[in-house]
Amino acid sequence: MVDLSVSLAGLPLANPILSASGTFGHGLEMEGFVPPQALGAWVSKTVTLKPRPGNPMPRIAETRAGFLNSIGLENRGVDAYIEETLPRLAERGARVITNVGGEEVDDFARVTERLTERPEIDAFEVNLSCPNVSGGRLPFSTDPEVAERVLRAVKGVTDKPVLAKLSPNVTRIGEIAQGAEAGGADGLTAVNTVLGLGVDWRTRRPLLNTVVGGYSGSAIHPIALRCAWECLQATGLPVVGCGGIGGPEEALAFLCLGCHAVQVGTASFSDPSLLAGLAARVGALLEELGVETLEEYRGSFQVPQPAPLAARS
Amino acid sequence: MAAPPPDARSLESELVSLRPVGSDAIVLRLRLPGSVPLLRAGRFFMLRRPDRLSPPIPRPFSLYRQEGSELEFLIKVIGPGTRALAATPPGQPLTVIGPLGRGWPTLDDASPWVAVAGGIGSAPFYEGIRQSLAGMDGAAPVSPRSWTLIYGGREEGMLYDLECFEELGVRVLPATDDGSRGFHGNAIDCLRAEWGAGRLPLRPRLLGCGPEPMMIALAALARDQDLECHLSLETYMGCGVGICNGCAVPTTPEGPLGAWPVAKCCTDGPVFPADAIRLEP
Ligand SMILES: Cc1cc2nc3c(=O)[nH]c(=O)nc-3n(C[C@H](O)[C@H](O)[C@H](O)COP(=O)(O)OP(=O)(O)OC[C@H]3O[C@@H](n4cnc5c(N)ncnc54)[C@H](O)[C@@H]3O)c2cc1C
Ligand SMILES: Cc1cc2nc3c(=O)[nH]c(=O)nc-3n(C[C@H](O)[C@H](O)[C@H](O)COP(=O)(O)O)c2cc1C
Ligand code: FES
Numbered sequence: 001m002v003d004l005s006v007s008l009a010g011l012p013l014a015n016p017i018l019s020a021s022g023t024f025g026h027g028l029e030m031e032g033f034v035p036p037q038a039l040g041a042w043v044s045k046t047v048t049l050k051p052r053p054g055n056p057m058p059r060i061a062e063t064r065a066g067f068l069n070s071i072g073l074e075n076r077g078v079d080a081y082i083e084e085t086l087p088r089l090a091e092r093g094a095r096v097i098t099n100v101g102g103e104e105v106d107d108f109a110r111v112t113e114r115l116t117e118r119p120e121i122d123a124f125e126v127n128l129s130c131p132n133v134s135g136g137r138l139p140f141s142t143d144p145e146v147a148e149r150v151l152r153a154v155k156g157v158t159d160k161p162v163l164a165k166l167s168p169n170v171t172r173i174g175e176i177a178q179g180a181e182a183g184g185a186d187g188l189t190a191v192n193t194v195l196g197l198g199v200d201w202r203t204r205r206p207l208l209n210t211v212v213g214g215y216s217g218s219a220i221h222p223i224a225l226r227c228a229w230e231c232l233q234a235t236g237l238p239v240v241g242c243g244g245i246g247g248p249e250e251a252l253a254f255l256c257l258g259c260h261a262v263q264v265g266t267a268s269f270s271d272p273s274l275l276a277g278l279a280a281r282v283g284a285l286l287e288e289l290g291v292e293t294l295e296e297y298r299g300s301f302q303v304p305q306p307a308p309l310a311a312r313s
Numbered sequence: 314m315a316a317p318p319p320d321a322r323s324l325e326s327e328l329v330s331l332r333p334v335g336s337d338a339i340v341l342r343l344r345l346p347g348s349v350p351l352l353r354a355g356r357f358f359m360l361r362r363p364d365r366l367s368p369p370i371p372r373p374f375s376l377y378r379q380e381g382s383e384l385e386f387l388i389k390v391i392g393p394g395t396r397a398l399a400a401t402p403p404g405q406p407l408t409v410i411g412p413l414g415r416g417w418p419t420l421d422d423a424s425p426w427v428a429v430a431g432g433i434g435s436a437p438f439y440e441g442i443r444q445s446l447a448g449m450d451g452a453a454p455v456s457p458r459s460w461t462l463i464y465g466g467r468e469e470g471m472l473y474d475l476e477c478f479e480e481l482g483v484r485v486l487p488a489t490d491d492g493s494r495g496f497h498g499n500a501i502d503c504l505r506a507e508w509g510a511g512r513l514p515l516r517p518r519l520l521g522c523g524p525e526p527m528m529i530a531l532a533a534l535a536r537d538q539d540l541e542c543h544l545s546l547e548t549y550m551g552c553g554v555g556i557c558n559g560c561a562v563p564t565t566p567e568g569p570l571g572a573w574p575v576a577k578c579c580t581d582g583p584v585f586p587a588d589a590i591r592l593e594p
Contacts, residue, residue: 025556029316033323033554045558053574060551060559062370067551071558076573217369246369269552270361270369272410273323 002283003293006040008260009161009186009238011123013040013095015279016255016294020242020265021045021099021125021165022071024275027085028092033273036094040261040279044085046101046127049111051077061198061207066220066244067266068198070213073101073130078111082118089120099125099165100154103133105146109153116158123161126154128180129169129192129214141167141192144179151183163240165189168220168227174234187238189263190228194220194243217266220244225253232258246270248281255282258299315580317554318356318413325363326409328401329383336470338389338433339399340377343407349382354440355416355545355584359553360386360398363408367397371410373550373579375437375522387473389433413553414583417520418543420445421452425459425514429500429531431523432466435473437545437584438522442481457482461513465500465523469493501530516540522547525592532587542587548578555580563591 004015014037022045024030036042054074061068076084081098089096098121102108112124128141128150140146147164154162164180166173168191177188193214198207224243231239241254242263251262267274291297329342341360359371372394378385390399401407420426420441428438442462448454460483466472467490475494479485487495488503496503500523507513521531522545535542551557561575562582568589570576576590 022558023556025316029555032317032319032321054558054561057561058549058559059561060549060557062368062551067370069551069557069559074558074561074575266369269557270371271323271408272317272552272554272556 002286002291003295004279004283006260006294006298008040008240009123009163011041011095011161013261015040015282016261017251017275017279017282018097018240018261018263019043019268019275020263021127023265023268026075026081027089027096028094030272031092034276036092038276038279039094041095041097041122043097043125043263044081044099045075046073046099046130047075047078047081047111047115048073048101049078049107051075051080056209058207058209063198063207066196066215066217067269068196068208068213068215069193070208070210072210078114082114086118086120095122096120097123097125097163099127101127101130103130105140105149105153108150109157112154113157116160121160123163124154124158125163125165125189126150127165127192128176129165129167139167139169141176142170144175147176147179148183151180151185155184161186163187163189165192166227166231167192168223168243169195172230173227174230177231177234177237181235181237185237187240187260188231188235189240189242190231191224191243194223216243218244218246221250221253225257228254228259229257248278248285251278251282252285255294255298256301258301260298315555315577317580321411321413321554323408323410325406328403328405328407330403331399331401334387335473336468337391338387338473340474341386341388341398343384343409345382345384345409347382349379349384351444352376352379352384352412353416354420354444355437356412356414357553357583358384358386358409358411358413359550361394361408362397362401363406366400368393370394370551371408371553372398373413373547373553375545376412376440377436378439378443387433387436387439389473410553413579415581417441417545417584419450419452420455421449422455422459425461425517426455426520427461427463427504427513427517428520429463429504429523429527430465431500431527432471433473434521434523434527434545434547435464435478436522438462438520439474439478439481441520442478442483446481446483458484460484461486461517463488463500463503463507465489465503465527467491499527501527501534504534518542519587521545521587529592532592535587543584544587544590545584546578546582548583550579553579564589565591
């Protein structure tokens with residue numbers, strides 16, 4: 001059997017398969033489909049300081065190659081997360097990464113501060129795609145300095161590993177990655193959803209109530225790979241690849257680039273038990289390659305060296 | 314914390330048969346592996362073909378009829394998901410996620426039931442009436458005389474499997490918009506007319522499943538007459554198991570789900586007390 005264990009920003013994981021925030025519940029709601037130990041870590045839906053009711057319907061729409069959403073970060077806030085979700089996570093043997101969000105730089109730190117002492121939580125992931133209310137509602141993920149400030153604020157209140165989750169909706173994601181690194185991030189998650197829009201030509205209405213929303217699923221896999229690749233090149237931080245994974249092949253593509261782990265989102269909507277067997281399927285494919293440890297395979301991506309064209313006479 | 318039901322699984326089933334019904338629907342019969350306990354009427358399953366012919370997101374369908382480990386679904390063929398299911402050859406595998414949702418309340422004999430179905434909205438009523446007549450949750454079997462099913466459709470071809478409902482032995486009142494069968498008008502008009510004529514119990518409990526305007530009218534009628542009413546909603550769903558947050562149904566602040574502004578149709582429903590939710594935008 002291939003050794004799939006990996007150390008992510010100092011956090012030992014049994015395997016590199018993680019759930020993606022907002023697509024697998026807050027805690028272990030899905031344990032009827034996926035045993036707690038089957039995942040390297042369970043990533044919570046974004047937790048915010050105050051409860052958020054989310055956006056009006058319609059909030060989701062399937063398109064030919066992907067999935068549009070504008071959930072609006074519906075969640076019951078950090079107090080409910082502490083009272084209702086965390087106690088159920090105790091002693092379940094699952095690694096937990098809590099994803100935190102906010103409307104102001106300070107919000108991220110305040111949520112993290114409330115949670116950092118909780119033994120059920122192993123690490124944090126900062127959702128930089130949240131709109132920054134003091135910054136014209138542009139997401140925190142669009143400016144390296146703002147990303148740096150958020151990470152510095154969060155790192156100031158916790159000793160646990162902190163991942164910065166980046167948005168693909170920028171010109172140079174490497175610069176945002178460097179901002180997060182300067183702020184003290186221990187790792188990066190690349191990426192959140194790609195901005196998209198769907199039109200019902202018959203009713204002449206947008207598919208989502210918010211008109212523009214987040215696009216995910218198979219269609220964004222190459223975009224996510226490119227983003228992860230730029231993050232790996234721009235910083236020395238471990239990167240968690242996320243976007244368009246539907247099976248072991250796409251997970252391996254991220255790992256081949258050098259990612260330490262991967263997250264799976266939309267594909268769980270097609271099959272809520274997909275994640276139960278995904279690590280084993282990754283292992284089986286590595287075995288076919290004759291690889292014995294994930295560590296040996298990780299980052300083995302071969303970039304072609306541009307050879308000079310032969311001169312013509 | 315809205316978790317999927319503890320008995321829900323993601324399973325591979327086998328398509329047993331497809332039977333065309335009415336002008337645009339099928340009854341899809343599949344076999345689940347192993348033995349299957351009696352599933353509560355009003356619960357639903359997400360279905361899709363495991364090959365690339367189905368869209369990636371499975372589609373929700375109410376349990377229409379159960380015979381042991383064989384389940385039937387009454388499906389109106391309208392788009393890519395239902396077309397792919399309708400084109401599946403018998404013997405082929407189908408991915409099935411379920412059973413999901415909470416289903417109907419105990420359909421006991423405390424007072425009579427009037428079920429109002431609009432078109433394909435009849436699907437959850439077959440098993441509901443059957444289980445009620447057999448006695449649900451330890452309650453005594455309900456007499457067929459305590460049941461009325463008002464079955465509305467645009468035309469006769471949209472009163473899917475009408476004979477099967479009639480065979481249950483309960484009073485079935487067909488209604489068609491074009492008058493091709495039964496009452497000339499929609500299901501709500503039929504309900505009002507029957508009630509006005511004194512041919513319905515004075516204080517029935519109402520059940521509804523159908524298009525949104527019908528549900529809005531039924532909920533309004535229940536509110537005006539102060540009648541108990543449960544509605545099975547067909548909200549657009551992204552996962553069916555509570556993880557996408559796409560199936561939000563606004564709740565009434567004073568109702569039983571009022572602690573949070575929205576409920577999840579998939580895990581809190583799909584059946585809701587009419588006074589717990591807001592149907593109008
Ligand atoms: C709990 C539940 C139980 C259901 N039970 C049944 C059933 O027993 N039999 C049955 O035939 N159908 C049932 N439905 C509806 C069924 O799921 C949809 O008709 C199906 O998803 C359509 O898929 P499609 O790909 O064929 O069409 P799509 O292309 O997805 O839809 C075609 C058109 O219908 C609209 N539409 C799609 N889904 C819905 C919806 N849920 N509500 C309103 N409009 C929609 C779309 O906007 C589009 O205009 C149920 C839905 C729910 C939520
Ligand atoms: C319905 C839905 C809700 C999401 N909610 C969140 C969220 O709350 N926080 C977050 O950081 N990302 C959220 N995401 C983004 C995913 O975590 C993931 O980054 C993205 O969907 C790309 O991965 P995928 O293609 O595997 O789905 C959400 C995605 C979807 C589809
Ligand atoms: S359909 Fe996904 S949460 Fe209800």
